[in-house]
Amino acid sequence: MDKVQVKLSGVSCLIFLLSVAQISAEEIKDTRVVYLEIEARNLDKKDFLGKSDPFLEFYKQTDAGMWQLVYRSEVIKNNLNPCWRKCSVPLQTFCGGDFNKPIKVECADHDSDGSHDLIGTFETNLTELQKAGDGSPVEFECIHPEKKQKKKSYKNSGIIRIKSCKIETEYSFLDYVMGGCQINFTVGVDFTGSNGDPKSPDSLHYISPDGINEYLIAIWSVGSVVQDYDTDKLFPAFGFGAQVPPSWQVSHEFALNFNPSNPYCQGIQGIVDAYRQILPQIRLYGPTNFSPIINHVARFAAHSAQQGTASQYFILLIITDGEITDLDQTRQAIVNASKLPMSIIIVGVGEADFKAMEFLDGDNGVLKSLTGEPAARDIVQFVPFRQFKNAPREALSQMVLAEVPKQLVSYYKWQGWPPVKPPEMKMM
Ligand SMILES: *[C@@H]1O[C@H](CO)[C@@H](O)[C@H](O)[C@H]1NC(C)=O
Numbered sequence: 001m002d003k004v005q006v007k008l009s010g011v012s013c014l015i016f017l018l019s020v021a022q023i024s025a026e027e028i029k030d031t032r033v034v035y036l037e038i039e040a041r042n043l044d045k046k047d048f049l050g051k052s053d054p055f056l057e058f059y060k061q062t063d064a065g066m067w068q069l070v071y072r073s074e075v076i077k078n079n080l081n082p083c084w085r086k087c088s089v090p091l092q093t094f095c096g097g098d099f100n101k102p103i104k105v106e107c108a109d110h111d112s113d114g115s116h117d118l119i120g121t122f123e124t125n126l127t128e129l130q131k132a133g134d135g136s137p138v139e140f141e142c143i144h145p146e147k148k149q150k151k152k153s154y155k156n157s158g159i160i161r162i163k164s165c166k167i168e169t170e171y172s173f174l175d176y177v178m179g180g181c182q183i184n185f186t187v188g189v190d191f192t193g194s195n196g197d198p199k200s201p202d203s204l205h206y207i208s209p210d211g212i213n214e215y216l217i218a219i220w221s222v223g224s225v226v227q228d229y230d231t232d233k234l235f236p237a238f239g240f241g242a243q244v245p246p247s248w249q250v251s252h253e254f255a256l257n258f259n260p261s262n263p264y265c266q267g268i269q270g271i272v273d274a275y276r277q278i279l280p281q282i283r284l285y286g287p288t289n290f291s292p293i294i295n296h297v298a299r300f301a302a303h304s305a306q307q308g309t310a311s312q313y314f315i316l317l318i319i320t321d322g323e324i325t326d327l328d329q330t331r332q333a334i335v336n337a338s339k340l341p342m343s344i345i346i347v348g349v350g351e352a353d354f355k356a357m358e359f360l361d362g363d364n365g366v367l368k369s370l371t372g373e374p375a376a377r378d379i380v381q382f383v384p385f386r387q388f389k390n391a392p393r394e395a396l397s398q399m400v401l402a403e404v405p406k407q408l409v410s411y412y413k414w415q416g417w418p419p420v421k422p423p424e425m426k427m428m
């Protein structure tokens, strides 16, 4: 088993998750973000045929007095009264955290050859922009300097209206985890008959003479990263789809250690040991139902969410050969779970067709329940193990955990819950 152990120290994990969360050390210091909603009216017409294709550029003044581009909006075609989509710029990028730093705004007409025509410009600063609180917009005259010089009667080249300007604190995955959010990591293992008889070498549950199979590798790769965020290192682990003693009834959520009142395994090694012990004692059967284990974890997540704090987030790792039977119930279970502090990772082992798993992942659109209710957010990540067979072990865990930081942040942001212990912010 040592062979497949992914040895990642706490520090390398931190770096790994930093890269996953796509945040740099710089941004951890100040997590405030500037949100702007902007529109304009009566802009000058620049195009010979048609109106103008206006876009905005924001510049901040550097210490050397140069203008540095910090944001460019999208182009709105053929419109002299455009309304740009809401934008967000990290406060540090926007003005280096200095609310009085001069900001220059340019409005220009987009030309596909890159020779954009300036419509007009104005200078401001964040203190001024911030006056555009809810319902009290701030307006600026958009001035074309050359036109203003040439013509006495020149007034302006349009009005830019800041509809709203808000500064919000955006917490990162690390802010939550370091601020006391516990990750509850639960493992669910598919013990259905379609995996093949564990005694036969073609079975996905067959443990090779060197002690491994795809289930074990998946548990190790993912578990060893996640366990650094789980302080007690006690992991509930369940199996589904097998006939279990003593009654030999099919169960869709049996504790891997055969102890339903205390399904915890000690560390990832504990899950691996329990898996090896249970394998000869159960009969692989069917059907392959995912919804019971999803609902099982969701019950705990729902209970935890009632506290109204960012104190616990649930990750369910399902390892399966993918031949799901209860697709419709699973869709509903996922849609329900999307409203809870919970993410689901599905690792597909073997060579089966994973269309149903990809469907659950919902990456091609929002997953909907059978009744048409859409998921509140994307909480499922599906990864086919075969793509990683010959890749370094870190590649699998990286792929598997890629979306979890985003999903965790999206949940707490949606709920409006800050970290239990918010990070100390370094003000500039
Ligand atoms: C901020 O901008 C406003 C208007 O653009 C200006 O009146 C004010 O003096 C500026 N503040 C500073 C500190 O430069």
Ligand SMILES: *[C@@H]1O[C@H](CO)[C@@H](O)[C@H](O)[C@H]1NC(C)=O
Pocket (backbone or CB within 6 Å): 184, 185, 186, 236, 263, 296, 297, 300
């Ligand atoms: C973590 O979740 C599992 C269900 O998946 C539950 O059995 C366990 O009690 C939870 N642990 C904590 C500390 O809430």
Ligand SMILES: *[C@@H]1O[C@H](CO)[C@@H](O)[C@H](O)[C@H]1NC(C)=O
Pocket (backbone or CB within 6 Å): 291, 295, 329, 332, 333, 336
């Ligand atoms: C999902 O939530 C609805 C209520 O929103 C509930 O009626 C239903 O029983 C839940 N389904 C599952 C599978 O938990």
